[in-house]
Amino acid sequence: MSFKSKLENSISKPLQMLHMDLFGPTNVQSIGQKSYYLVIIDDFTRFSWVYFLHAKSETTELLKEFIIKVENQLDSKVKILRSDNGTEFKNVNVDSLCAEKGIARQFSAPRTPLQNGVAQWKNRTLIEAARSMIADAKIPITF
Numbered sequence: 568m569s570f571k572s573k574l575e576n577s578i579s580k581p582l583q584m585l586h587m588d589l590f591g592p593t594n595v596q597s598i599g600q601k602s603y604y605l606v607i608i609d610d611f612t613r614f615s616w617v618y619f620l621h622a623k624s625e626t627t628e629l630l631k632e633f634i635i636k637v638e639n640q641l642d643s644k645v646k647i648l649r650s651d652n653g654t655e656f657k658n659v660n661v662d663s664l665c666a667e668k669g670i671a672r673q674f675s676a677p678r679t680p681l682q683n684g685v686a687q688w689k690n691r692t693l694i695e696a697a698r699s700m701i702a703d704a705k706i707p708i709t710f
Contacts, residue, residue, distance in 0.1 A: 578610045578611045579611070580611055580643065581609050581611045581614075581641055581643060582609060582611075582637065582638070582641055582644065582645050582646065583610065583646045583647065584609075584610035584647040584649060585607055585608065585609060585610065585645055585648050585649065586607070586608040586610060586649050586650070586686045587606065587608075587648060587649070587650040587656065587686060588605075588606050588650065588651060588686035588687065588690055589603060589605045589606075589620075589653060589655050590603070590604055590606070590690055591603035591604055591620075591623075595708060595709060597619050598710070599619060600621070601619040601620055602621075603619070603620040603621070603622065603625075604618070604619055604690075604693075605617070605618040605620060605626060605630075606686055606690055606693065608685055608686060608689050610649075610685065615689055615693075616633065616637075617693065618633075623653075623654070623655045624655075626655040626656070626661075627655075627660040627661050630664065631664050634664070634668065634670075644668075644669075645668070645670050646670065646671060647670065647671045647672075647673055648665065648670055648671070648672055649673040649674075649675075649685075649686075650672075650673075650674060650686070651674065651675050651686075652674050652675065652676075656674075657674065
C-alpha cells in the first residue's frame, strides 16, 4: 500500500539531511580502475556529489573527509544521514563518526531499495546520463 505524500517539506536548509548510496562493483571500471561509486545527495537542494572508489572499505574515510569539507564550505552542520542497510554505512566506524559529530542516522528497511528512493533515482539518472553521453559521442564503452 502506498504512503500519502507530505504536503510540506520538513527540511529547510542545506545539509539538514544527506541521502547516500554506494553501488558497485560495476561491469566496467573507471579509467582509474575504480568500480564502486558513492553518491551523496543533499535533500534540500538535491545537489549531488559522486565519488569513485576501489573498494567498499574506503567509504568511511571518504565520508569523514566529505563531512568536514562540506560543513566548512557551507558553514552549516550535517544533521541526518539517510542510507540503506549496507555494511559500508552500518558499522562501528561510521557510528562513531556520527556520534562524535552529533549526526542522526536513518536507515531504510533491509532489501527495500525503494525506501532509499532519492539515492536510487539519482544513481539511475547518473548511469543513464553517462550511457547517453557515451552513445552520443560514439566512444568505446570503457569510458
